[in-house]
Amino acid sequence: MKKYIAAGFFSVLTFGAYAGEAIIPYWHMYSTETPCISISNVSNKAVNFKVTLYNQDSSKYTGDLQFAKNIAMLDQDTLLPARGTAKFCLQKTASEFFGHGVIKTSEIDEAGGKSFVIAHSRQVHVAGGYHSSAVPINGGLPF
Numbered sequence: 059m060k061k062y063i064a065a066g067f068f069s070v071l072t073f074g075a076y077a078g079e080a081i082i083p084y085w086h087m088y089s090t091e092t093p094c095i096s097i098s099n100v101s102n103k104a105v106n107f108k109v110t111l112y113n114q115d116s117s118k119y120t121g122d123l124q125f126a127k128n129i130a131m132l133d134q135d136t137l138l139p140a141r142g143t144a145k146f147c148l149q150k151t152a153s154e155f156f157g158h159g160v161i162k163t164s165e166i167d168e169a170g171g172k173s174f175v176i177a178h179s180r181q182v183h184v185a186g187g188y189h190s191s192a193v194p195i196n197g198g199l200p201f
C-alpha cells in the first residue's frame with residue numbers, strides 16, 4: 059500500500075512545479091533544429107506570463123525569437139488575453155544551445171478565480187525535410 063501512495067505522490071509532482079509554474083524539460087537550438095513553444099490562456103480573464111530559458115551552463119538564454127505572436131521577448135512579463143494564445147520559435151544560429159526552461163504565470167486580478175494556461179513545445183528539425191518532435195509541458199495539463 060505504501061508503494062502505491064508513494065507512486066501516486068511522485069506522479070503528481072511530475073506534472074508541475076506548482077500552480078502558476080511549469081517546467082519546459084528540454085529545448086535544443088542549432089542551425090538545423092529549433093524549439094517552438096505555444097502558451098494558451100484557457101481562462102475567461104487575462105493573465106500575465108513569462109518564459110525563461112536556461113542554457114546548458116545555467117545562464118539565461120537571450121537570443122531572438124522567430125514567428126512570435128503575442129510575445130515580444132523572453133524573460134519578460136507578457137499580457138495574454140482571455141482565451142488568447144502566444145507562440146514563438148527561437149531564431150536558429152550556427153551556435154548550439156540547449157537546456158530547460160520555466161513558464162510562470164501571475165494573476166492580473168485576483169477576483170473571479172484562478173487563471174489557467176496550457177503550454178506545448180515541439181522541436182522542429184529541418185535537415186532532410188521538416189520533422190518535429192513533441193516535448194510535453196506539465197503533462198499537457200493546465201497550470
